[in-house]
Amino acid sequence: MFKIKMKKFKFFSRLAHQEMVGVNLSGNNLKISHLKISPNKKEVVNLLNLDITALNDIEIAKKIQVAIGALRGKAVEIIDLLPTHLVITKNIEVPSIEKKEIKEILNLQAGRHTPYSREEIIVDYVEIGTYKNSYTKVLLVIVARSVVKRHYEILERAGFRLKQALLASEGMALAVFKTLRLENESAPVNILHVDENFTDFSVVFKNRVIFIRSIPIGASQLKQEKEVYQLKFIDELKRSLEAYLGGDIEISPNMLILTGAEDGLKEIETLLNSTMHLPIKTLSYSGMFNISELARGAMFKSRQISFFDVIAPLLNCPELKIDLVPEEARVRRSLEERGKDLIKTGIFILSIFIIVFFILASKIYFHGVQLNRLERKYSTVNREAKELEKDLVKIGLVKNYLTNRGYSLEILTQLHGLVSADIELSEIRYDLDKFSIKGSADAMSSVFSFVDRLEKSEYFKEVKTRYTTKRKDGLRDLTDFEIITLTERPKDR
Amino acid sequence: MKLPNLQFLQVFVGKLSKKDRLIFYLTVFMVSLLILDRAIVSPVFSKIKSLNNQVRDKQAEIKKNLRLLAQKDRIITGSVKYSSFLGDARLSDDQQVTLVLKELESLASKSSVYLVDMKPAGVKTSGSSKIIMINLNCEAQMEQLVNFMYNLENSNSLISIEKYQLVPKTRESSVAKCSISVYKIVAL
Numbered sequence: 001m002f003k004i005k006m007k008k009f010k011f012f013s014r015l016a017h018q019e020m021v022g023v024n025l026s027g028n029n030l031k032i033s034h035l036k037i038s039p040n041k042k043e044v045v046n047l048l049n050l051d052i053t054a055l056n057d058i059e060i061a062k063k064i065q066v067a068i069g070a071l072r073g074k075a076v077e078i079i080d081l082l083p084t085h086l087v088i089t090k091n092i093e094v095p096s097i098e099k100k101e102i103k104e105i106l107n108l109q110a111g112r113h114t115p116y117s118r119e120e121i122i123v124d125y126v127e128i129g130t131y132k133n134s135y136t137k138v139l140l141v142i143v144a145r146s147v148v149k150r151h152y153e154i155l156e157r158a159g160f161r162l163k164q165a166l167l168a169s170e171g172m173a174l175a176v177f178k179t180l181r182l183e184n185e186s187a188p189v190n191i192l193h194v195d196e197n198f199t200d201f202s203v204v205f206k207n208r209v210i211f212i213r214s215i216p217i218g219a220s221q222l223k224q225e226k227e228v229y230q231l232k233f234i235d236e237l238k239r240s241l242e243a244y245l246g247g248d249i250e251i252s253p254n255m256l257i258l259t260g261a262e263d264g265l266k267e268i269e270t271l272l273n274s275t276m277h278l279p280i281k282t283l284s285y286s287g288m289f290n291i292s293e294l295a296r297g298a299m300f301k302s303r304q305i306s307f308f309d310v311i312a313p314l315l316n317c318p319e320l321k322i323d324l325v326p327e328e329a330r331v332r333r334s335l336e337e338r339g340k341d342l343i344k345t346g347i348f349i350l351s352i353f354i355i356v357f358f359i360l361a362s363k364i365y366f367h368g369v370q371l372n373r374l375e376r377k378y379s380t381v382n383r384e385a386k387e388l389e390k391d392l393v394k395i396g397l398v399k400n401y402l403t404n405r406g407y408s409l410e411i412l413t414q415l416h417g418l419v420s421a422d423i424e425l426s427e428i429r430y431d432l433d434k435f436s437i438k439g440s441a442d443a444m445s446s447v448f449s450f451v452d453r454l455e456k457s458e459y460f461k462e463v464k465t466r467y468t469t470k471r472k473d474g475l476r477d478l479t480d481f482e483i484i485t486l487t488e489r490p491k492d493r
Numbered sequence: 494m495k496l497p498n499l500q501f502l503q504v505f506v507g508k509l510s511k512k513d514r515l516i517f518y519l520t521v522f523m524v525s526l527l528i529l530d531r532a533i534v535s536p537v538f539s540k541i542k543s544l545n546n547q548v549r550d551k552q553a554e555i556k557k558n559l560r561l562l563a564q565k566d567r568i569i570t571g572s573v574k575y576s577s578f579l580g581d582a583r584l585s586d587d588q589q590v591t592l593v594l595k596e597l598e599s600l601a602s603k604s605s606v607y608l609v610d611m612k613p614a615g616v617k618t619s620g621s622s623k624i625i626m627i628n629l630n631c632e633a634q635m636e637q638l639v640n641f642m643y644n645l646e647n648s649n650s651l652i653s654i655e656k657y658q659l660v661p662k663t664r665e666s667s668v669a670k671c672s673i674s675v676y677k678i679v680a681l
Contacts, residue, residue, distance in 0.1 A: 360537050360541070363541055364537070364540055364541060364544060367541065367544035367545065367547075367548060368544065370548055371544065371547055371548055371551060374548070374551045374552065374555065375551070378555045378558070381555065381558050381559065381562060382554070382555070382558055384558075384562060384565075385557075385558030385559075385561045385562055388561050388562065388564075388565060388568050389561060390621065390681075391568050391569070391571070391572040392561070392568050392571075393620075393621040393622075393680065394572065394575070394579055394621075394680040395568065395571040395572060395575055397621075397622055397651070397678055397680050398575040398578045398579065398651065398680075399575075401578070401651050401653065401678065402578075404653070405646045405647065405653060406643070406646045406647070408642065408646070408653075408654040408657065409639065409642055409643055409646060409654075412639065412642075426660065426661065427658065427659065427660045428657075428658070428659040428660075429656075429657075429658045429659075430654075430656055430657050430658075431655075431656040432655060432656060
């Protein structure tokens with residue numbers, strides 16, 4: 001549910017080097033290519049052409065095992081490259097422009113274009129373009145499920161698992177398109193790929209293959225029975241072009257590019273120049289790729305065979321639109337990828353946890369270390385400072401004592417100065433900030449004037465007369481009193 | 494170790510509607526987050542916070558100590574200057590009390606004050622100092638009494654008068670009775 005899309009991290013995996021093997025099982029030949037792809041180099045390591053005439057599937061599997069057995073167990077992607085003569089292609093119009101709807105319509109209609117039932121075929125398509133705002137022209141590609149299944153079984157028997165099943169001619173068309181930089185071409189380009197027994201006729205426009213047709217005449221026939229097959233070949237070529245134009249797919253091609261088996265390519269070019277009303281350009285695929293000496297040796301040995309169809313699709317793999325993998329294999333692959341993604345997500349989350357844990361643990365550790373280091377480094381300073389602090393406190397105590405001493409006597413002195421002659425004190429009580437005086441006076445007015453004087457003094461505040469009582473002492477009238485007050489230290493003391 | 498059977502959980506989740514399943518997953522997620530926070534995140538962060546505070550306090554303490562060390566000479570000079578006022582902090586409470594009593598008696602006799610009685614009123618320790626309390630009753634002429642009080646306040650032993658009460662001994666008498674509470678501060 002909370003799975004992270006690991007595909008976003010593919011960038012890192014692309015930095016590593018990748019090995020790919022392309023397998024083309026067509027008729028009497030088994031063609032194998034081995035490519036090494038790294039971020040800055042794409043190299044064709046080896047090429048093989050094996051004769052499988054009259055061999056059954058078990059024997060073919062054994063041949064494959066012998067040929068590429070050394071790659072077993074390595075992280076190699078095995079890709080099935082289907083030749084054009086094994087597929088059925090149709091250019092049709094679909095009354096929708098919604099991708100999902102187009103797919104559904106094609107799934108329903110595909111059966112009508114083949115003698116097989118829907119369950120017996122695998123269908124894919126290339127969108128060519130939208131017309132009349134509601135129609136989409138597509139190149140429908142159909143292959144019998146049994147063909148792909150057979151390839152799967154042969155390779156599984158050889159110990160390999162197929163990753164993809166691609167249409168070889170789509171890969172070749174894209175390779176030519178890229179090599180000749182045809183992006184800016186305003187008209188389609190016709191590509192003719194000549195192999196030993198077959199020729200692929202394809203039309204490519206704006207980075208998309210829009211028409212494919214297989215011609216059952218190859219370099220071998222054109223060499224051995226020149227007179228018969230040259231005419232047939234030109235005839236097939238014209239019929240293919242007519243089929244393309246008749247399908248109202250795009251405008252007429254403005255160029256024909258001839259490529260494929262090196263042997264006899266010049267002769268075909270001469271033949272085409274004399275019969276076709278199109279500019280012809282011959283393109284040698286050996287100059288298009290970085291091919292090792294070993295692979296060049298294999299090419300030289302089999303000059304009647306073209307390895308273009310086992311090299312080009314592998315190098316353009318991510319851009320190819322047609323994938324003819326059976327649905328069950330696709331589901332299995334998707335499940336496997338999901339499983340892998342889940343594991344990767346788990347590892348990713350765990351790694352984040354571990355990193356966070358290490359960051360926090362290191363933070364705690366380094367704080368502890370810092371604390372210990374501070375303790376150790378300044379232990380002498382702290383010890384000495386503690387002693388000094390004690391001394392400082394003692395000095396403070398003494399200074400405070402010296403500042404405040406004699407205050408109780410100052411109060412007494414102040415009182416002595418304020419008492420008049422007609423007042424007789426009988427008790428003086430001092431208790432920190434509280435002060436009380438008891439005594440007798442000749443007249444009550446003397447008591448009040450004493451209180452006034454006390455109030456005016458800066459040593460006393462909140463002076464209150466607790467009582468004044470008159471009494472006779474012999475012939476004298478006396479007033480007993482008690483005054484309470486709070487003491488205050490003068491500010492300038 | 495036998496793993497718990499999680500099949501019932503699978504069955505339970507399978508029976509839930511899409512909305513309920515979403516709520517269930519969200520609840521599980523939130524509870525997991527809460528447990529993670531309570532069990533790991535909060536303790537770890539509080540530990541880091543506490544260590545941060547300790548480091549900050551230690552740094553502040555070191556700064557203060559360095560400032561104190563910069564004033565070392567001044568403090569030592571002050572300490573020497575006021576050493577005569579400071580008693581011996583190593584003496585026990587009883588020994589300290591006896592010393593104070595002796596000094597009070599000596600000051601009283603020097604001022605010709607009649608000491609009626611002297612009673613230790615306890616020893617209090619506060620922070621970096623100790624306070625020894627003594628209550629005394631005495632009788633003398635007012636002039637001698639004031640002289641005694643003056644001597645008390647000006648002694649080199651950090652003795653102070655906390656409270657006093659002065660009354661004439663008898664009516665028309667020039668002799669005064671005095672109750673004084675004094676205390677002595679001893680720096681520890």
